[in-house]
């Protein structure tokens with residue numbers, strides 16, 4: 280633990296506290312308390328992020344890089360690691376430090392965040408050889424923001440806490456742009472003291488945070504949200520293709536949907552490029568399929584039937600086999616096109 284309090288200066292503050300409509304009162308209070316802390320410690324033209332210590336960040340993919348970048352821009356003392364080392368370079372130019380393994384990051388920092396691809400990589404980076412757990416000790420914290428299943432999160436949590444360190448799972452809702460803009464939604468569970476301790480950091484990277492109790496609840500909430508999203512995208516894709524087939528302009532469908540009760544930012548954001556068969560990656564299709572697979576297992580564990588999700592999952596699997604795993608998940612529409620083509624032959 281750093282001897283002196285380290286105050287992250289909010290030099291280039293991302294939008295911190297958007298309209299609070301819809302947030303539970305307890306969370307609103309948390310956000311306002313942070314806002315008060317920020318404004319009371321603000322210097323000329325900026326605020327301050329009160330956090331005691333050094334921050335580690337493991338995993339600098341589509342999400343991890345902008346999240347770590349926002350912490351650095353807010354003035355935090357950040358040390359990074361990524362399996363592919365070159366992805367650290369943009370962060371190092373912003374002022375981050377580098378350590379050659381997760382263990383060394385965790386040992387040199389007070390709190391370490393991890394944003395990894397899937398359950399396997401999250402477990403490997405936390406618990407494997409030279410993994411974060413090897414560098415942890417009492418007083419330190421580990422916050423896993425990857426999307427994984429509850430069982431993996433519990434396994435990671437048990438290994439982390441066996442070192443005397445604290446563990447928080449904190450998967451995020453929101454994609455590449457919200458990550459860049461500091462507007463993510465954190466779904467946290469686990470050690471509540473750690474939650475409170477890292478709250479100022481979560482507020483740099485996100486617009487709201489939910490504390491959901493025991494480890495596993497954050498993971499479950501994230502999987503439920505993403506299974507709804509994955510099915511919505513399939514339904515939207517079917518609508519776009521059907522509208523075109525019956526002679527309507529799918530762009531008009533996007534506009535009509537945007538004005539009605541089923542309007543969702545996702546449709547307005549991705550619809551126009553889907554019509555042009557362009558899928559610039561914000562949320563990789565392989566990760567959406569991973570989340571559906573994990574949501575299906577979650578449902579199975581409580582004998583809940585989710586047939587729509589099961590059908591959607593098959594389409595994402597088909598899209599993966601078409602070579603679209605690294606495209607945006609909206610490319611699932613291509614699996615429907617392929618299906619239509621093969622049924623015409």
Ligand SMILES: NC(=O)C1=CN([C@@H]2O[C@H](COP(=O)(O)OP(=O)(O)OC[C@H]3O[C@@H](n4cnc5c(N)ncnc54)[C@H](OP(=O)(O)O)[C@@H]3O)[C@@H](O)[C@H]2O)C=CC1
Pocket residue numbers: 337338339340341342343361362363364366394395396397399400403404424425426427451452453454455561562563566567
């Ligand atoms: N993109 C999005 O919109 C969102 C994604 N998420 C979730 O966040 C997580 C990260 O997503 P995203 O940033 O998009 O994914 P990316 O695929 O862009 O990044 C994945 C990261 O995991 C690392 N990684 C993968 N396998 C291993 C391994 N075996 N050992 C060590 N590191 C590994 C990658 O390292 P390397 O660079 O070396 O490949 C990279 O840093 C996922 O769980 C995803 O489901 C959550 C919300 C939104």
Ligand SMILES: O=CCCC(=O)O
Pocket residue numbers: 426451452453454505562
């Ligand atoms: O896990 C990815 C979620 C993407 C989003 O919430 O827009």
